[in-house]
Amino acid sequence: MNVSLTVNGKPVECDIEERTLLSDLLREQLGLTGTHRGCDTAQCGACTVHLDGVAVKSCNLLALQAAGGSVTTIERIAAGDGSLHPMQEAFRECHGLQCGFCTPGMVMSAIDLVRRCPEPDVGAIREGLEGNLCRCTGYDNIVQAVALGARHMRG
Numbered sequence: 626m627n628v629s630l631t632v633n634g635k636p637v638e639c640d641i642e643e644r645t646l647l648s649d650l651l652r653e654q655l656g657l658t659g660t661h662r663g664c665d666t667a668q669c670g671a672c673t674v675h676l677d678g679v680a681v682k683s684c685n686l687l688a689l690q691a692a693g694g695s696v697t698t699i700e701r702i703a704a705g706d707g708s709l710h711p712m713q714e715a716f717r718e719c720h721g722l723q724c725g726f727c728t729p730g731m732v733m734s735a736i737d738l739v740r741r742c743p744e745p746d747v748g749a750i751r752e753g754l755e756g757n758l759c760r761c762t763g764y765d766n767i768v769q770a771v772a773l774g775a776r777h778m779r780g
């Protein structure tokens with residue numbers, strides 16, 4: 626089957642199988658390996674991307690379900706000059722990562738959370754990220770990073 630969508634601002638057309646997951650299309654056909662694959666069962670959030678501006682788990686969507694849509698991955702979050710997105714910068718400042726495996730998904734979910742709730746308190750951050758798992762950090766630094774990222778995003 627043929628699918629057309631926009632990925633990171635560029636039109637893309639791919640031949641896929643009906644069962645191809647969006648995460649597989651991104652990683653294997655488009656080489657966007659910043660979108661990680663942890664569980665493939667919609668539990669860990671490592672594969673989180675934005676579809677039409679909303680955070681989704683790309684292992685839980687068929688590529689066909691994104692047809693005609695606009696997908697943004699972690700590769701597109703930094704500015705054109707390479708400077709980090711405010712949320713990425715906050716993760717760096719607060720040491721919100723250790724191995725980094727969960728980080729792309731955490732950042733994509735956090736940006737979506739802050740767009741919907743510009744001043745999240747600790748409870749809202751923890752609730753907003755409950756679909757993203759981290760094996761390393763114990764979450765406290767991630768929560769601090771998202772709070773700081775929210776402040777940065779508000780300017």
Ligand code: FES
Pocket residue numbers: 661662663664665666667668669670671672673682683684685
């Ligand atoms: S790989 Fe998609 S939620 Fe874990």
Ligand code: FES
Pocket residue numbers: 721722723724725726727728758759760761762
């Ligand atoms: S930093 Fe290692 S899984 Fe989160």
